[in-house]
Amino acid sequence: MPEKENIAGTRPPIVAVVGHIDHGKSTLLDYIRHSNIVEGEAGGITQHLSAYEALHRPLQGEARKITFLDTPGHEAFRAMRSRGLNAADVAILVVSAEEGVKPQTIEAVKLIEEAKIPFIVALTKIDKPGANIERAKMSLLEHQVFLEGLGGVVPSVAVSGKTGEGIPELLELILLAAELEGLSADPDAPGEGVVIEAHVDPRRGSTATLIVHDGSVRSGEFVVAGAALAPVRIMENFLGKPVKEALPGSPVRIVGFSSLPQVGERWRVVKTKKEAEEIVRSSILLATALRAARPQSPVAPRDAAPPESEEENKKIILPVVIKTDVAGTGDAVMHELDKLPRDDKMEVRVVTLGVGPVTEGDIKLAGGGKMPGIVVGFNVKVEKEARDAAERLGVEVQVFDVIYKLAEWFAAEVERRRPRGRQESVTASAKILKVFSMQKQNTVLGGKVEEGALKDGGEVKILRRDAEIGRGKIISLQSGKSPVKKVEEGGEFGAMVRTGAAIAAGDRLEAFEIVYK
Numbered sequence: 412m413p414e415k416e417n418i419a420g421t422r423p424p425i426v427a428v429v430g431h432i433d434h435g436k437s438t439l440l441d442y443i444r445h446s447n448i449v450e451g452e453a454g455g456i457t458q459h460l461s462a463y464e465a466l467h468r469p470l471q472g473e474a475r476k477i478t479f480l481d482t483p484g485h486e487a488f489r490a491m492r493s494r495g496l497n498a499a500d501v502a503i504l505v506v507s508a509e510e511g512v513k514p515q516t517i518e519a520v521k522l523i524e525e526a527k528i529p530f531i532v533a534l535t536k537i538d539k540p541g542a543n544i545e546r547a548k549m550s551l552l553e554h555q556v557f558l559e560g561l562g563g564v565v566p567s568v569a570v571s572g573k574t575g576e577g578i579p580e581l582l583e584l585i586l587l588a589a590e591l592e593g594l595s596a597d598p599d600a601p602g603e604g605v606v607i608e609a610h611v612d613p614r615r616g617s618t619a620t621l622i623v624h625d626g627s628v629r630s631g632e633f634v635v636a637g638a639a640l641a642p643v644r645i646m647e648n649f650l651g652k653p654v655k656e657a658l659p660g661s662p663v664r665i666v667g668f669s670s671l672p673q674v675g676e677r678w679r680v681v682k683t684k685k686e687a688e689e690i691v692r693s694s695i696l697l698a699t700a701l702r703a704a705r706p707q708s709p710v711a712p713r714d715a716a717p718p719e720s721e722e723e724n725k726k727i728i729l730p731v732v733i734k735t736d737v738a739g740t741g742d743a744v745m746h747e748l749d750k751l752p753r754d755d756k757m758e759v760r761v762v763t764l765g766v767g768p769v770t771e772g773d774i775k776l777a778g779g780g781k782m783p784g785i786v787v788g789f790n791v792k793v794e795k796e797a798r799d800a801a802e803r804l805g806v807e808v809q810v811f812d813v814i815y816k817l818a819e820w821f822a823a824e825v826e827r828r829r830p831r832g833r834q835e836s837v838t839a840s841a842k843i844l845k846v847f848s849m850q851k852q853n854t855v856l857g858g859k860v861e862e863g864a865l866k867d868g869g870e871v872k873i874l875r876r877d878a879e880i881g882r883g884k885i886i887s888l889q890s891g892k893s894p895v896k897k898v899e900e901g902g903e904f905g906a907m908v909r910t911g912a913a914i915a916a917g918d919r920l921e922a923f924e925i926v927y928k
Contacts, residue, residue, distance in 0.1 A: 423476035425499045429495070429522070434507040434516075434535060435572050439505065465582075491742065502523045507536050508534045510547075529588045538574050544569050597626060599627070601626045602628035605624065605678070608738065609671050609738040610767075613792075621657075623662075628657040630656070636676045637676045637691075639671065640691050645667060728781070729828060731786075732773045733761060735765075740790070743789075745764065757829055768788075769797045771797050784806055785809075838924055839865045842861055855907050860900050865888065865898045882910065883912065
């Protein structure tokens with residue numbers, strides 16, 4: 412029977428797999444697809460929104476297709492998880508039977524509720540020695556996830572991505588949930604759906620991964636997504652193999668967009684280039700009108716007072732350029748940057764967020780300010796001209812393939828560049844008992860250390876009735892007529908202090924050090 416007949420009137424379910432980092436999402440999909448996603452992911456964690464098709468062969472009936480969206484579990488990828496759920500019909504909430512509910516589990520439940528789609532709980536890693544299924548279920552109950560058999564209606568199944576135990580039951584639950592949703596599609600209708608990823612291929616240009624929600628996409632047609640259009644010439648399935656047609660429920664990659672489509676943008680198919688260009692033109696006009704309708708801040712007259720105070724104008728700007736391999740990853744990098752502590756003296760300013768390799772233009776953009784900036788890349792290459800320009804302009808360029816390593820390095824680099832506030836830290840306090848002589852700017856005196864340790868060569872303030880009358884430096888220090896490097900609390904001393912102040916008995920010396928915080 413032809414494949415199209417299998418889905419006429421119905422559509423393969425699109426399933427988003429969500430959960431906490433390292434709870435076994437990709438290992439589960441590895442088993443379902445009989446592949447190995449995990450080894451291909453840097454750091455062993457998923458860092459892209461990936462789409463796959465799997466064929467489930469039940470004991471009875473025909474084989475059924477299921478499309479899976481594997482979402483990253485790291486907390487930085489919240490926007491990517493949200494997009495995956497909004498594109499899906501059903502969600503699988505993956506919870507480790509070893510650890511139970513974790514922070515991103517709770518967040519995933521909230522995102523599922525926002526997407527308003529049914530979900531199934533997959534209790535993973537049941538092959539591990541520390542697995543405790545009942546404890547994991549109780550942790551879900553504590554966070555208002557009510558499973559079947561525990562006063563709720565959410566189905567659950569215990570699975571192992573290593574042995575395959577429970578996976579046939581999980582796939583059956585997915586198909587049952589899809590049937591209850593009443594998914595339908597018309598393969599003969601023009602294709603439409605959502606953009607889930609977009610990137611710039613150095614050799615092939617702007618490329619996007621699409622999910623087909625309804626209709627079909629065929630060679631020779633045109634795909635329109637917002638202000639971007641593409642002729643359907645190069646179309647590939649999830650394995651990267653060329654295809655002539657993409658049916659409902661399929662993930663498909665299309666190459667050759669006029670510009671990079673926005674991730675999350677709805678797309679549709681039209682027959683002619685003229686029709687596609689008219690839709691793009693209308694989309695651009697609408698976007699321009701919406702921008703114009705937004706309230707604008709009034710332009711200050713040339714002689715008007717500046718909106719910022721003099722103190723704010725002294726703030727140092729650290730320019731940052733972010734380049735990522737796919738459009739969706741930029742959200743994760745921005746999420747990490749947003750967690751940096753704010754500084755009154757320095758502003759971290761993202762001057763551009765783009766997709767593709769680091770270019771010479773990126774370096775010039777980061778190096779154009781008073782402070783040489785930072786260019787940070789995620790899964791991208793740095794062009795030779797860019798490296799040369801970075802050396803000339805003093806711009807720091809770093810590329811990462813694991814999001815948390817990027818976050819750690821960036822936080823340390825910003826901290827290293829943060830302007831330090833100059834502060835005086837009091838190290839000792841002494842009472843002057845007698846002044847022996849005053850010659851030019853050198854005063855010989857005797858005193859007693861009341862707090863801390865007075866050091867030879869140290870800077871001091873001279874205080875009279877708690878008011879500062881001058882400053883000086885200890886140029887020699889004695890204790891018991893012998894030169895010493897320091898005198899501890901309670902010790903008496905003789906000292907020569909270089910100062911312009913007229914020191915008198917009863918005054919105090921307050922030693923201090925300059926620290927930068």
